[in-house]
Each structure stands twice: as C-alpha cells, then as structure tokens.
Amino acid sequence: DTISVAAGGTATVRFDIPTDTGDTDDLAVSVGGSEATATTNIAVIDPSEPFVDVTITDVTETSVPAETVFVRAEFENTGEAAAEQAIEFNVADTTQTESVSLTPAETTTTVFRWTPTTTDTGTRTVTVASNDTTASTNISVLPLEAETLDVTLDDDELFVDQTTTA
Numbered sequence: 001d002t003i004s005v006a007a008g009g010t011a012t013v014r015f016d017i018p019t020d021t022g023d024t025d026d027l028a029v030s031v032g033g034s035e036a037t038a039t040t041n042i043a044v045i046d047p048s049e050p051f052v053d054v055t056i057t058d059v060t061e062t063s064v065p066a067e068t069v070f071v072r073a074e075f076e077n078t079g080e081a082a083a084e085q086a087i088e089f090n091v092a093d094t095t096q097t098e099s100v101s102l103t104p105a106e107t108t109t110t111v112f113r114w115t116p117t118t119t120d121t122g123t124r125t126v127t128v129a130s131n132d133t134t135a136s137t138n139i140s141v142l143p144l145e146a147e148t149l150d151v152t153l154d155d156d157e158l159f160v161d162q163t164t165t166a
Helices: none
Strands: 026-032 037-043 052-059 069-077 083-091 094-102 107-114 122-129 134-141 146-154 157-165
Touching: 052 083, 052 122, 052 134, 069 083, 069 094, 069 122, 083 107, 094 107
Parallel strands: none
Antiparallel strands: 026 037, 052 069, 069 107, 083 094, 083 122, 122 134, 146 157
8 A cells, every 4th residue: 555644744554464373473564665774573473372461551760769659550361261470570670570370351550669779760661561461661769868967056056957959
C-alpha cells in the first residue's frame, strides 16, 4: 500500500500479517519510504501457551532519599493456559522477585516498594519483567535540601535561627 504524508506530518498505518498454527518465531517487518526504512522484529506467540503481559500502572515519579517509592504493576495472562512465573522488579542495585500464578485471562496487581539512599540521586530506571514482557519507567530521586543554622552572639546571649535552603 502507498500512503502520502505532508512534510512534518505523521500517519498511523495498521498491517495485518496472517500466521499459521505453529508460527512462533520472530517475524522481521520493514516499512520504507523514499528517504528511510525502519525494521523491527515482531514476536509471534502461540495463544495456547501462557503469556504474562506487564504494565506499570502507577509510580512515585519524584522522591528524595529515605522516602519510599511505590511502583504498581499489573500482570495479565493473555494466553490460553495457566501461568506461574517469577516477576522481577529492578531499580538501582535492588532486585525483588515475586511469584505470580494466573489462570487464562486473569489479571493481578502487585505493589513494589523501594527506598532510595543518598547515593541514588538522579534519574533511575524502574523495570518490572515477567518471562514474556518488560515494562519500564523513570523516576527522579532529588538530593535532600541542606539545612543551615545562623548563630549570633549578642551581649552574652546566643540566638539560633534555623533555615532550610535548597
């Protein structure tokens, strides 16, 4: 098929690729134009097997050291067989593993918790993975604000003024 897109424009195109029973390999799909071609692999999945899809549904996007980050992930078995898989949560140097059992078409939600330290400041990638798919997002761990004390000695009296600065 041929489509036309104006300069700076975009278009969404749907392709239906028929597969046969037993086609469970990756298919290489290429889409090209007059100036560029993009190629990607598409996994063909046997629907009679379990397949656990992962979606991160909620996350604490910004945190500071010692403040717990919550990551809510949903797992759905889109296959036609029961699934039992180890789900893995990764962020910084932390890995947590949890087992999930899902019947066909069943969905469950899990909340993972991570508490960053002062060495975890910056942008961190959070990853949640089943044996079949992976979902990831970024969170920002901001440095703690510095605290300063202004101390004044006036006629033998001590005055302390506490302020917080960024």
